[in-house]
Amino acid sequence: MISIDAKKQIDVWIAKYPKDRQSSAVMQALKIVQAENENRLSSDTIQAVADYLDMPGIAAQEVATFYENYNHKKVGKHVIRFCHNISCMLNGADDLIKHLENKLGVKTGEITADGLISVKKVECLGACVGAPMFQINDEYSENLTSDKIDQIVDNLK
Ligand code: FES
Known part of the structure; x- marks a missing residue:
């Protein structure tokens, strides 16, 4: 669900935060995953981000639906x-x-x-x-x- 390349990019952001605070990278992680999924996020991809960051799915969902920069349906390039x-x-x-x-x-x-x-x-x-x-x-x-x-x-x- 999350490519190896995307995981490498997310890991760069995780490293910017204190140990055990990897969920702080959620906004960048969602952005990275969105970019490699035709510029949109599905419930499954949001859950995959949550799993990777070891955070509750609902918390990632809240971020993904609060900010305008995440797309949940098909958009242009x-x-x-x-x-x-x-x-x-x-x-x-x-x-x-x-x-x-x-x-x-x-x-x-x-x-x-x-x-x-x-x-x-x-x-x-x-x-x-x-x-x-x-x-x-x-x-x-x-x-x-x-x-x-x-x-x-x-x-x-
Ligand atoms: S009202 Fe603040 S940027 Fe448009």
Whole structure:
């Protein structure tokens, strides 16, 4: 369920925490396992992470379902997490999300026909000073405009 390569990556994170605190690596472990499972987590893969970290499955499940960066259904190769919380909303996020949906030909929660991009609306990503903003994979893009979005999305293709 967890590849040897993924276990090696997880072990690097486990080593960063005190002995018997391997469960502290759960967020990174879930991220690593998600990356090698088509960018999503199933109940089985979450349980496999919990078993590897010797922690209760429900605790890993709680982490995996609390944070927006874990996917539980099929997503595109690139996931655009568009913040629509207060700072971003006040700076035009709603109109920009519509612009992005029109550009990609999908609604929030859908995947482009080529399977390349999916869009999610998420809560504050802690980059309010750069609102409006979104996250693509691990990278933040801030002070978005429709032109900037077009450029970023075109570079993904
Ligand atoms: S409200 Fe969008 S990053 Fe905080």
